[in-house]
Amino acid sequence: xxxxxxxxxxxxxxxxxxxxxxxxxxxxxxxxxxxxxxxxxxxxxxxxxxxxxxxxxxxxxxxxxxxxxxxxxxxxxxxxxxxxxxxxxxxxxxxxxxxxxxxxxxxxxxxxxxxxxxxxxxxxxxxxxxxxxxxxxxxxxxxxxxxxxxxxxxxxxxxxxxxxxxxxxxxxxxxxxxxxxxxxxxxxxxxxxxxxxxxxxxxxxxxxxxxxxxxxxxxxxxxxxxxxxxxxxxxxxxxxxxxxxxxxxxxxxxxxxxxxxxxxxxxxxxxxxxxxxxxxxxxxxxxxxxxxxxxxxxxxxxxxxxxxxxxxx
Amino acid sequence: xxxxxxxxxxxxxxxxxxxxxxxxxxxxxxxxxxxxxxxxxxxxxxxxxxxxxxxxxxxxxxxxxxxxxxxxxxxxxxxxxxxxxxxxxxxxxxxxxxxxxxxxxxxxxxxxxxxxxxxxxxxxxxxxxxxxxxxxxxxxxxxxxxxxxxxxxxxxxxxxxxxxxxxxxxxxxxxxxxxxxxxxxxxxxxxxxxxxxxxxxxxxxxxxxxxxxxxxxxxxxxxxxxxxxxxxxxxxxxxxxxxxxxxxxxxxxxxxxxxxxxxxxxxxxxxxxxxxxxxxxxxxxxxxxxxxxxxxxxxxxxxxxxxxxxxxxxxxxxxxxxxxxxxxxxxxxxxxxxxxxxxxxxxxxxxxxxxxxxxxxxxxxxxx
Numbered sequence: 001x002x003x004x005x006x007x008x009x010x011x012x013x014x015x016x017x018x019x020x021x022x023x024x025x026x027x028x029x030x031x032x033x034x035x036x037x038x039x040x041x042x043x044x045x046x047x048x049x050x051x052x053x054x055x056x057x058x059x060x061x062x063x064x065x066x067x068x069x070x071x072x073x074x075x076x077x078x079x080x081x082x083x084x085x086x087x088x089x090x091x092x093x094x095x096x097x098x099x100x101x102x103x104x105x106x107x108x109x110x111x112x113x114x115x116x117x118x119x120x121x122x123x124x125x126x127x128x129x130x131x132x133x134x135x136x137x138x139x140x141x142x143x144x145x146x147x148x149x150x151x152x153x154x155x156x157x158x159x160x161x162x163x164x165x166x167x168x169x170x171x172x173x174x175x176x177x178x179x180x181x182x183x184x185x186x187x188x189x190x191x192x193x194x195x196x197x198x199x200x201x202x203x204x205x206x207x208x209x210x211x212x213x214x215x216x217x218x219x220x221x222x223x224x225x226x227x228x229x230x231x232x233x234x235x236x237x238x239x240x241x242x243x244x245x246x247x248x249x250x251x252x253x254x255x256x257x258x259x260x261x262x263x264x265x266x267x268x269x270x271x272x273x274x275x276x277x278x279x280x281x282x283x284x285x286x287x288x289x290x291x292x293x294x295x296x297x298x299x300x301x302x303x304x305x306x307x308x309x310x311x312x313x
Numbered sequence: 314x315x316x317x318x319x320x321x322x323x324x325x326x327x328x329x330x331x332x333x334x335x336x337x338x339x340x341x342x343x344x345x346x347x348x349x350x351x352x353x354x355x356x357x358x359x360x361x362x363x364x365x366x367x368x369x370x371x372x373x374x375x376x377x378x379x380x381x382x383x384x385x386x387x388x389x390x391x392x393x394x395x396x397x398x399x400x401x402x403x404x405x406x407x408x409x410x411x412x413x414x415x416x417x418x419x420x421x422x423x424x425x426x427x428x429x430x431x432x433x434x435x436x437x438x439x440x441x442x443x444x445x446x447x448x449x450x451x452x453x454x455x456x457x458x459x460x461x462x463x464x465x466x467x468x469x470x471x472x473x474x475x476x477x478x479x480x481x482x483x484x485x486x487x488x489x490x491x492x493x494x495x496x497x498x499x500x501x502x503x504x505x506x507x508x509x510x511x512x513x514x515x516x517x518x519x520x521x522x523x524x525x526x527x528x529x530x531x532x533x534x535x536x537x538x539x540x541x542x543x544x545x546x547x548x549x550x551x552x553x554x555x556x557x558x559x560x561x562x563x564x565x566x567x568x569x570x571x572x573x574x575x576x577x578x579x580x581x582x583x584x585x586x587x588x589x590x591x592x593x594x595x596x597x598x599x600x601x602x603x604x605x606x607x608x609x610x611x612x613x614x615x616x617x618x619x620x621x622x623x624x625x626x627x628x629x630x631x632x633x634x635x636x637x638x639x640x641x642x643x644x645x646x647x648x649x650x651x652x653x654x655x656x657x658x659x660x661x662x663x664x665x666x667x668x669x670x671x672x673x674x675x676x677x678x679x680x681x
Contacts, residue, residue, distance in 0.1 A: 122384035
């Protein structure tokens with residue numbers, strides 16, 4: 001499937017800022033996420049530098065034959081353009097959210113695009129989970145409150161696992177494969193420091209201190225994840241993480257029926273997909289061994305998961 | 314056709330693919346990108362998907378837009394199933410042959426299995442009961458765990474006295490809202506419809522206990538709903554529905570004889586004339602010449618035609634995906650809203666109502 005015109009010359013991180021600015025204010029910037037192509041436009045201040053940071057390895061595309069999502073992040077007309085300035089998220093003639101303060105353009109783009117993906121990509125079953133891949137098999141990390149799903153997903157992506165997504169387990173019910181929705185990993189509050197300590201060389205974008213979820217920063221997807229963004233991957237195992245202070249690493253097998261709920265009822269569009277969604281989840285829980293991972297030491301947890309993968313049937 | 318009308322038709326040419334899906338196979342990827350974006354906003358994308366699938370052509374669509382068609386189709390089928398289930402449960406709750414239950418709009422099209430029933434994107438279920446049965450039906454629904462969303466005293470009074478419907482009803486188990494009507498237009502409006510005339514000509518639907526308006530009344534209701542509603546942006550879908558109704562019911566010759574007469578009887582000549590005008594000009598709906606002439610010339614005074622039709626045309630025309638709003642569109646929208654408010658309520662009720670809304674929007678307390 002042909003996604004863009006000629007082979008892109010360079011990555012977003014390497015391009016002069018003026019070129020990215022021109023694209024955003026002109027016809028737009030196309031960002032290939034794997035399962036979807038995002039087109040971004042707008043005059044939001046600061047957005048250029050933010051995009052160049054957290055999408056640094058993504059190819060710099062100023063034209064494409066297709067985009068699935070068309071988004072504008074821009075300054076509103078009227079008072080709020082100047083007074084306590086705001087930015088607005090607009091897509092296809094609709095403004096689905098309240099404006100954000102102008103210095104949080106990137107979080108608005110990220111959350112807004114996630115919302116659009118959850119609404120639109122109903123040809124796929126969208127689990128609410130992180131997904132990483134190793135040796136051609138995926139590890140699905142369902143998002144449960146307090147699970148530290150994003151922290152673990154980020155750490156795995158820095159430890160030799162290929163990142164597909166930190167938010168969407170985008171499962172094609174026909175091909176029965178997972179597809180990448182490759183966006184930067186969103187880290188919140190304490191997780192930011194955890195990842196900084198875990199991998200000091202990791203490329204974190206700017207911190208946004210006053211969002212409605214606390215302080216947010218983004219880990220850019222690395223070169224390999226970007227290069228392989230169009231590669232789908234077969235299901236491997238389901239791991240329900242739970243961070244528990246002081247706990248030794250424990251990996252406990254779970255029966256399929258106890259994982260069904262965690263996978264199905266947490267999915268963004270399970271209800272909409274009806275029977276298709278049900279069959280897909282049944283397939284996943286029957287073919288993937290499932291585990292509960294309880295841990296406090298990130299590096300030790302990852303070592304256990306590496307071990308698990310070596311033994312995977 | 315004037316030059317401007319020619320342009321209008323070209324801009325909407327893609328709508329033809331809903332009836333003739335084969336036309337879509339000639340589209341480039343750029344054409345598809347535009348159609349997917351506009352059709353989704355107009356709530357017509359699933360309709361296009363269902364047409365293509367019925368014609369066995371979906372697999373021939375390029376994969377990029379095909380994914381969007383499939384996605385929207387799933388959303389549509391989910392919502393249609395939710396609507397059918399809610400209607401089935403409401404019937405089970407009411408379960409009383411003495412109660413008259415009437416399906417409106419999308420629910421009616423579904424209940425009759427009309428061609429325009431496929432690919433709908435219902436956000437709520439519209440039903441109607443006679444005014445003298447309203448309190449009883451409402452009580453039974455509330456007892457079955459349907460509930461009104463939180464409303465203050467002013468809003469409650471708005472609905473009780475000035476509206477043709479009760480406040481929307483929601484249910485913990487049903488993903489869709491219920492709108493319970495006793496008339497098709499508000500009692501305070503300048504155009505009043507006698508609901509008993511509509512109720513005298515009900516027809517059965519395919520579903521037990523549920524009835525629908527006479528086909529002529531369904532067309533008139535659709536036209537009134539389009540041209541007498543506060544929100545006309547992105548309402549091309551209603552024109553597409555009207556086109557579908559004209560084609561389906563218009564196959565019966567007597568339909569065209571009854572239509573103008575019934576419009577006069579109900580006082581809905583103007584919305585019908587506007588509906589016929591736009592359907593013929595924009596969608597090429599086949600309307601017998603005699604009918605068309607009588608309606609448009611008789612139904613629309615020349616003076617109104619000079620400003621009303623262009624104004625409505627400006628707002629009804631869907632905005633292109635990357636088009637920024639023009640001043641013409643803004644001015645037309647303002648005029649339209651002013652016209653709507655003047656129609657909807659007499660001045661002595663309207664002004665306090667609007668003042669209250671303005672205070673709420675500015676973050677002030679609603680009472681002075």
